[in-house]
Amino acid sequence: xxxxxxxxxxxxxxxxxxxxxxxxxxxxxxxxxxxxxxxxxxxxxxxxxxxxxxxxxxxxxxxxxxxxxxxxxxxxxxxxxxxxxxxxxxxxxxxxxxxxxxxxxxxxxxxxxxxxxxxxxxxxxxxxxxxxxxxxxxxxxxxxxxxxxxxxxxxxxxxxxxxxxxxxxxxxxxxxxxxxxxxxxxxxxxxxxxxxxxxxxxxxxxxxxxxxxxxxxxxxxxxxxxxxxxxxxxxxxxxxxxxxxxxxxxxxxxxxxxxxxxxxxxxxxxxxxxxxxxxxxxxxxxxxxxxxxxxxxxxxxxxxxxxxxxxxxxxxxxxxxxxxxxxxxxxxxxxxxxxxxxxxxxxxxxxxxxxxxxxxxxxxxxxxxxxxxxxxxxxxxxxxxxxxxxxxxxxxxxxxxxxxxxxxxxxxxxxxxxxxxxxxxxxxxxxxxxxxxxxxxxxxxxxxxxxxxxxxxxxxxxxxxxxxxxxxxxxxxxxxxxxxxxxxxxxxxxxxxxxxxxx
RNA sequence: GCCCCCAUAGUCUAGCGGCCCAGGACGUCACCCUUUCAAGGUGAAGAUCGCGGGUUCGAAUCCCGCUGGGGGUACCA
Numbered sequence: 007x008x009x010x011x012x013x014x015x016x017x018x019x020x021x022x023x024x025x026x027x028x029x030x031x032x033x034x035x036x037x038x039x040x041x042x043x044x045x046x047x048x049x050x051x052x053x054x055x056x057x058x059x060x061x062x063x064x065x066x067x068x069x070x071x072x073x074x075x076x077x078x079x080x081x082x083x084x085x086x087x088x089x090x091x092x093x094x095x096x097x098x099x100x101x102x103x104x105x106x107x108x109x110x111x112x113x114x115x116x117x118x119x120x121x122x123x124x125x126x127x128x129x130x131x132x133x134x135x136x137x138x139x140x141x142x143x144x145x146x147x148x149x150x151x152x153x154x155x156x157x158x159x160x161x162x163x164x165x166x167x168x169x170x171x172x173x174x175x176x177x178x179x180x181x182x183x184x185x186x187x188x189x190x191x192x193x194x195x196x197x198x199x200x201x202x203x204x205x206x207x208x209x210x211x212x213x214x215x216x217x218x219x220x221x222x223x224x225x226x227x228x229x230x231x232x233x234x235x236x237x238x239x240x241x242x243x244x245x246x247x248x249x250x251x252x253x254x255x256x257x258x259x260x261x262x263x264x265x266x267x268x269x270x271x272x273x274x275x276x277x278x279x280x281x282x283x284x285x286x287x288x289x290x291x292x293x294x295x296x297x298x299x300x301x302x303x304x305x306x307x308x309x310x311x312x313x314x315x316x317x318x319x320x321x322x323x324x325x326x327x328x329x330x331x332x333x334x335x336x337x338x339x340x341x342x343x344x345x346x347x348x349x350x351x352x353x354x355x356x357x358x359x360x361x362x363x364x365x366x367x368x369x370x371x372x373x374x375x376x377x378x379x380x381x382x383x384x385x386x387x388x389x390x391x392x393x394x395x396x397x398x399x400x401x402x403x404x405x406x407x408x409x410x411x412x413x414x415x416x417x418x419x420x421x422x423x424x425x426x427x428x429x430x431x432x433x434x435x436x437x438x439x440x441x442x443x444x445x446x447x448x449x450x451x452x453x454x455x456x457x458x459x460x461x462x463x464x465x466x467x468x469x470x471x472x473x474x475x476x477x478x479x480x481x482x483x484x485x486x487x488x489x490x491x492x493x494x495x496x497x498x499x500x501x502x503x504x505x506x507x508x509x
Numbered sequence: 510g511c512c513c514c515c516a517u518a519g520u521c522u523a524g525c526g527g528c529c530c531a532g533g534a535c536g537u538c539a540c541c542c543u544u545u546c547a548a549g550g551u552g553a554a555g556a557u558c559g560c561g562g563g564u565u566c567g568a569a570u571c572c573c574g575c576u577g578g579g580g581g582u583a584c585c586a
Contacts, residue, residue, distance in 0.1 A: 015586095016586090017585080017586045019585085019586075055586065057585090057586080058584095058585055058586065060585085061585065061586080119584090123583095123584070126583085126584085127583095130583090134510080137510060137511095138510080138511085139510070139511045139512080139582075140510090140511090140582070141511095141582075163584095165584050167584095180514095183514075183515090186513070186514080188512080188513080189512090192511075192512060193512090194582085196583095197583085197584050199584085200584040201584060202584075204584090206583090206584070206585085206586085207585075207586050210586095211586095226580095227513095227514065227515090227579085227580060227581095228580060228581065228586085229580095229581090229586090230513060230514060230580075230581075231512070231513055231514090231580075231581040231582070232581075232582095233513095252514085254514095254515085255514095255515095255579070255580075257578090257579075259519095259520080261578070261579075262578095262579075263579090263580090289521095292521065292522080292534090293521065294521090294522095295522095296521085296522055296523070296533095298523070298533085299522055299523025299524075299532070299533055299534090300522095300523075300532080300533050300534085301533090301534095302521095302533080302534055302535090319515095319522080320514080320515070321514090321515050321516065322514090322515065322578085322579065322580090323520090323521065323522090324519095324520060324521075325520090325521095326519095326520045326521065326535070326536085328520080328535060328536055329520070329521065329534080329535040329536080330535095331535090332534090332535055332536085333535085335547095335548090339547095339548070340548095383547095384548095385547060385548040385549090386546070386547040386548070387547095446544090449544095450544095459544090460544055461543095461544050461545080462544095463544085464544040464545075465544070465545065467544090468544075468545065469545095474545095474546095475545060475546075476545055476546035476547080477545070477546075478545095478546085478547085479543095479544075479545090480544055480545080481544090
C-alpha cells in the first residue's frame with residue numbers, strides 16, 4: 007500500500023484565512039489520522055507557492071507558520087523543517103518547471119507564444135463584444151519552427167502555452183464528486199510558463215506534486231475549472247495522476263467568499279479575538295464534515311480517530327459566528343481546566359492593563375487571583391477578550407464609577423437601599439467572608455430583621471461589591487473579593503447613595 | 510455570455526429506496542432551577558427535504574429539466 011502524502015500550498019500574499027486553516031486541518035487529519043488507521047504512514051507537506059513576485063507580501067510565510075502552530079497543526083516537511091523533497095519554496099525550484107516546459111515543447115504538448123499582453127487584451131475584448139467566450143485565439147499555436155526561431159533570435163519575449171486537444175473530452179476524477187467531464191474544445195491553451203521564467207500555478211503545482219510524490223491533491227473548489235489542464239499535464243508528462251479532492255468553500259453569511267469585511271476571517275483576528283484554537287478547530291471541523299450528525303464536540307485527538315475524507319461534504323458551508331462563539335464558550339466552560347483558563351486569560355488581562363505586566367504563566371504575581379476569578383467566571387466567559395471586563399472587580403482595588411441607581415433593588419427606594427447597606431456595614435466586620443455558608447446565613451437573617459426579601463438585600467450588596475448588577479453567586483464573589491475591599495466598597499456605596507440627595 | 514460545482518429549518522448537518530408526514534446542534538421562544546447574570550435541565554416553534562417531470566409497489570434518497578446560490582473565465586493563486 008502506498009504512503010499517503012498531502013500538501014498545503016499557500017501563496018504568501020496575505021494573512022491565513024480560516025478557509026485555509028480548515029484545509030490544513032483536513033490535510034493533517036487525513037495524513038495523520040485516516041492514513042494511519044488504514045495502515046499507511048501519512049505525511050503532511052507545507053509548500054510555499056510564491057511564483058507571482060508581484061503579489062508577494064513580506065512576512066506572510068512566518069506569520070502563516072506561527073498561526074498554524076498556534077492552532078496546533080504541524081507539518082512533516084516544509085520550508086523550515088526541510089525534508090527529502092526540498093526545497094519547499096517554489097521560487098527556489100524554477101529549473102524544475104523550465105525543464106518540464108522544455109520537455110512539453112519538445113513533445114509537441116506545448117508551444118511558445120509571442121503575443122503581447124496588449125494583443126491578448128484586444129482579442130479578449132473583441133470576442134466579448136461579439137458575444138463570444140473571451141479567451142486566447144491560439145494565434146501562436148501553429149507557428150512553424152522557423153518562425154519561432156526567428157522570433158527567438160530577435161529576442162522577442164514569450165510565454166509557453168499548453169496545447170490543449172481540440173476534440174474529445176477530459177475527465178477530472180474527484181474524490182468527493184465523482185467524474186467531472188469537460189469538452190476539450192471549450193478548454194483554453196493556458197499559459198504554463200510566464201515570460202519572466204516563472205511558472206504559473208498550473209505547471210508548478212503539477213511538477214511539485216509529482217516530485218514531492220503527493221498522492222492526494224486537496225485544495226479549494228476554485229481549482230475545479232482548471233483541473234482538466236492539470237490532468238492533461240500529468241498525461242503529457244507521462245506521470246501518474248494523484249487523487250483529486252476539491253474541498254467545499256466557506257461562505258460568508260451574506261453569500262460569497264468570506265473576507266475581512268465579515269468580522270474577521272484571518273487566523274490572527276480569531277486569535278486576538280479571544281478564541282481558543284481548540285474551539286476554532288472543533289468548529290471548523292464541523293463546517294463540511296460530520297461523524298454522525300449527532301456528535302458536536304471533538305478534540306484534535308478524537309478527530310484524528312474518526313475523520314475520513316469520504317465524509318467530507320461537497321457542498322459549501324456558511325460561516326456562523328454564533329455557533330463558533332457557543333463552541334468557544336463550551337470549551338472554556340466544560341473542557342478547559344480552571345488552571346488552563348487562567349493561563350490563557352493572562353495575556354488578555356496584561357494587554358488590557360487589568361493586571362500588571364509580567365510573564366503570561368503561573369509565575370505571574372497575580373496568577374492566584376486570576377485563577378480564583380477564572381474559577382468563578384468560567385461558565386460565563388464566551389471570548390477570552392471578555393476577561394478583562396468580567397474579572398476587573400476581582401483583580402483591581404478600585405471600582406470604576408457606577409450609577410448609584412443600580413444600588414436600589416427592585417420594588418424599593420433609595421432609603422431602603424441605604425438602610426440595607428448601613429445594616430450590612432454594621433455587621434460585615436463580624437462576618438467571616440471566607441466562610442460562604444456562614445456569610446449567607448448571616449445575611450439571610452439580616453434580610454429578615456430588615457423586613458426585606460433576600461434578593462432585595464443581596465442586590466445592593468452585589469452592586470456595592472462589584473459595581474454592577476451581574477456577577478457570579480454573591481457569597482463566592484464576596485469571598486473572592488476579600489474582607490477589606492468588601493468593607494470599603496460598602497462604605498463607598500453608602501456615600502454614593504447619600505450623595506444622590508434622595509435619602 | 511460561456512464552462513463548472515452545489516441544493517434537507519435562519520445557520521451547520523444526519524439521511525446513501527421502505528426504520529423519516531425527516532434526527533442532532535447553533536440561534537429563537539417558554540418553563541424549571543435561582544440572590545442577579547450566566548451555566549444547567551425540560552419543552553416549543555421552525556423544513557410541503559428549492560420547483561417540475563420521470564423511474565419504482567414505494568424517493569429527501571436514482572434520472573432529466575428548470576430555478577436559485579456559488580466558483581471559474583489573467584503572463585493571480
